[in-house]
Amino acid sequence: MSNELKRAVLHFLSYVDIEGPDDCWEWVGSKAQNGYGLYSGKPHGVERSMSAHRRSYELFIGPIPEDMYVLHQCDNRGCVNPAHLVEGTQARNMREAMERRRVFTRLPNETVLAIYNDPRDNIAEIARAYDVTYSHAWNIRNRRKRIHVTKKRRLAKHMT
Numbered sequence: 001m002s003n004e005l006k007r008a009v010l011h012f013l014s015y016v017d018i019e020g021p022d023d024c025w026e027w028v029g030s031k032a033q034n035g036y037g038l039y040s041g042k043p044h045g046v047e048r049s050m051s052a053h054r055r056s057y058e059l060f061i062g063p064i065p066e067d068m069y070v071l072h073q074c075d076n077r078g079c080v081n082p083a084h085l086v087e088g089t090q091a092r093n094m095r096e097a098m099e100r101r102r103v104f105t106r107l108p109n110e111t112v113l114a115i116y117n118d119p120r121d122n123i124a125e126i127a128r129a130y131d132v133t134y135s136h137a138w139n140i141r142n143r144r145k146r147i148h149v150t151k152k153r154r155l156a157k158h159m160t
């Protein structure tokens with residue numbers, strides 16, 4: 001590693017809360033309003049600022065091809081862990097964010113209760129009705145998931 005690159009890496013890392021190799025490394029320097037870290041320095045010999053995660057990619061992975069985005073696989077915009085960064089297109093960025101939202105969005109408690117109390121016995125039918133996966137519906141029905149929701153309701157009923 002050249003001295004220049006070493007200096008650049010050290011300067012960059014002085015703004016990073018480094019955690020384990022698989023964890024998010026939070027940028028502790030300034031951040032843009034949209035949550036992305038802002039790196040200010042002389043990335044290419046010229047004083048300027050750029051996205052911290054893009055700078056991380058350049059320093060630890062390599063040059064970013066023109067017109068390519070650096071995407072967060074972890075969905076954490078403030079993260080600069082190079083292991084969480086991947087290059088890609090904006091279209092891919094949006095598609096992936098949407099898929100993750102769908103997977104991680106929690107069902108509202110009312111929906112969980114409605115699924116739990118649905119009079120139908122056919123799980124597949126229930127799953128379709130509430131737009132959830134079969135296994136998700138099955139887990140709620142069999143109280144393998146979101147147990148606190150159905151438990152709270154039972155307790156409330158018992159007390160009245």
Ligand SMILES: [Zn+2]
Nearest residue numbers: 024074079084
């Ligand atoms: Zn991350």
